[in-house]
Amino acid sequence: MIRKFLKFLKFCVICALWSACWLTIMRFLAVSIWNFDFFSLRHWQMIVSFWNANGTIQGFSDYMLFITLLGILVVWYIGLKYFYRIDYGKLFLKPFEYFSKKQIEKYDSTGKHIVLKNLVVGEKMTIDELVEEKIKEEDNRCSQKESQNLRESISKKIIERKGQ
Numbered sequence: 001m002i003r004k005f006l007k008f009l010k011f012c013v014i015c016a017l018w019s020a021c022w023l024t025i026m027r028f029l030a031v032s033i034w035n036f037d038f039f040s041l042r043h044w045q046m047i048v049s050f051w052n053a054n055g056t057i058q059g060f061s062d063y064m065l066f067i068t069l070l071g072i073l074v075v076w077y078i079g080l081k082y083f084y085r086i087d088y089g090k091l092f093l094k095p096f097e098y099f100s101k102k103q104i105e106k107y108d109s110t111g112k113h114i115v116l117k118n119l120v121v122g123e124k125m126t127i128d129e130l131v132e133e134k135i136k137e138e139d140n141r142c143s144q145k146e147s148q149n150l151r152e153s154i155s156k157k158i159i160e161r162k163g164q
Helices: 002-034 041-052 059-085 088-108 127-163
Strands: none
């Protein structure tokens, strides 16, 4: 129920604002180009009397006035549909989204790095000591594997010689 009311309220506000803007623009154009104010009863009475006196539309300017008067409602309806479909919540949040993306790009462009400031391994070690320890562990693993492979190959040779 509340959602329907809010949609109706949105429609009313958009309709009022769009109508005011559109009619102001069209009135300005009609008055400045054809000297015709479609809010004036006197101007409409002139057109009706012209039409009743079997007046004919002559010239490009008269045709454009007629097309404009017909087009006012069509373009008003199309504009109303367009402005009603806009999500104004997202439109309102666009500046904040833009600023947020700029901040992310600002800090993202500094490069990928790892902060070792809060890394604690047993006792406090410097980065150089940590690197040396890792290198020693790798050397021990490699040397253990090599020594184990060497032992296995020697035991195979001994078994082969005893078998002969």
